[in-house]
Amino acid sequence: MLFKLRIWLFPVLVGAAIALPHAATGQDCKRSQDCALDAFKSGEIRPLSEVLAVARENVPGEVVKVKLERDDGIWKYEIKILTSSGRRREIEINADTLAIIKIE
Numbered sequence: 001m002l003f004k005l006r007i008w009l010f011p012v013l014v015g016a017a018i019a020l021p022h023a024a025t026g027q028d029c030k031r032s033q034d035c036a037l038d039a040f041k042s043g044e045i046r047p048l049s050e051v052l053a054v055a056r057e058n059v060p061g062e063v064v065k066v067k068l069e070r071d072d073g074i075w076k077y078e079i080k081i082l083t084s085s086g087r088r089r090e091i092e093i094n095a096d097t098l099a100i101i102k103i104e
Contacts, residue, residue: 036068045075045095054098055079059089068095076101 039045045068052063055077065080075095082088092101 039070039075039095046098048077050098051077051093051095052079054093054100055081055091058100059083059091059103061089064088 036045040047048066052066055063059079059081061081061083063079064082065078067078069076069078077093077095079091079093080088081091090104092103093099094101
């Protein structure tokens, strides 16, 4: 059952990662997904797989939510992770450099 849930959850996470509020991007995009795709194609953001690898190295556990946003001109991923002890942690990663902004 957990395996089926993970298969279902992954497309949701990918969708969440590219679902950006238009106002936050500052770009003239028709859809928020287009803004994220344009940022990826232009090299402004790294692939989600690389970002998740950094997140998991620093905060082991199950990724439960991924959000991509642009704040003060900087793209960042906010990733929520459920640890093996049941604690919810959040890590923010610069989407371009993969530098950790903060861990809560």
